[in-house]
Amino acid sequence: MNTSGHRFTRPVRIADVFGMARELLSEADFIAALRDLSDRYWDRHPFHRRLHAGALTKPELQLWAANRWYYQCQLPQKDGAIIASCPVPEVRRMWLERxxxxxxxxxGEGGAENWLRLAEAVGLDRAEVLDQRHVLxxxxxxxxxxxxxxxxxSWxxxxxxxxxxxxxxxxxxxRLADMRxxxxxxxxxxxxxxxxxxxxxxxxxxxxxxxxVRSCETREQQDAAVAALAFKCDVLQAVLDSIDYACKQLQS
Incomplete structure (x- = not known):
């Protein structure tokens, strides 16, 4: 259930329906359109507010860590998919580092390993995180x-x-300061x-x-980039919606 009010669908524009060409945004306006999505980032979600306020119980922290693991472990596959479709060597080399x-x-190295250490630090066994038994x-x-x-x-x-x-x-x-x-x-x-x-x-x-900014050479590409960022924000909101709902069930 998505309680954030956002949807995964991209709105249909009149210009799209009638095939009207739209003017390329200036670099400043394009960046502003991307940054304007900051209010949809998951830092404002009620679950994260409770996390930062120290209001989560140990079982709730464990549920968060186990489910966030699924996001963490899928990131390399997401990045590999981007590399696979990207024709630009410079971008592929840069993205490979991710x-x-x-x-x-x-x-025993890397961000995924570090997240497993966090899961262990909140009291989870590594095996129960890796087998994804807690993933909602x-x-x-x-x-x-x-x-x-x-x-x-597109890449x-x-x-x-x-x-x-x-x-x-x-x-x-x-987060680091508040959790400490x-x-x-x-x-x-x-x-x-x-x-x-x-x-x-x-x-x-x-x-x-x-x-x-350098790769979007048409207004359509710019609009698609903004929509892609909005979609990612919706994904993150949906992740926390699920965790937040499950935490409320733990309390009942």
Whole structure:
């Protein structure tokens, strides 16, 4: 159930219906249109507000960590799909680093491994996270839709969907501080994921935005990029909607 008020469908425009050519947005206006989606990012979701306020119980944190794992472990496949359809070597080389970041260069390394350490730090057994027994149907549906999006849409749209990075650096810093403050029972090793993301996320956001701005040569491509970012925001909202609903069931 999506309680955020957003839908996964892209609105039909009159210009689309009648085949009217639309003027290319200036770089500044295009970037502004992308940044205007910041209010749809998941930092404003009620679940994240409770997380940052220290209002989550241990079982709720565990449910969040186990379900967020499904999102984390699917990111390399999403990024691989973008690379597979991208004809630009420079972009492929740059995007490959994202897969390396998540999967690591060897076993026991990378962002996915760091998320497993967080799951263990909140009291989950690694095996129960890896076998996905706690993954909610709504979370699985939303994340799978995101991977399918990357596999079936243009590579530019796939890249643009990752522009949520523009909205996340401040959130990552705040989350790290708030979780250390409100959940002191989580060992410091559990925060390795957030620490590592702080070192790369600002640079990723700038490089991703540059790729999208340079690659969108028509208004249609610009509109598709904005719609792709909106879709990603909807995916993230849907993930938290499912987790939030399940947490309320734990309380009842």
């Amino acid at each position: 897969i390396v970041y998540h999967d690591g260069r060897a076993a 149907p709504g979370v699985r549906f939303a994340v799978d839709a995101y991977v399918t999006f990357a596999r079936t849409r 530019i749209e796939g890249v643009a969907s990752g522009l949520t990075e523009m909205f996340s650096p401040n959130l990552m810093r705040r 403050l409100h959940y002191p029972w989580i060992g410091e090793a559990g925060f390795a994921y957030f620490m590592s993301r702080l070192g790369v996320i600002s640079g990723e956001g700038r490089s991703t935005l540059d790729i999208v």
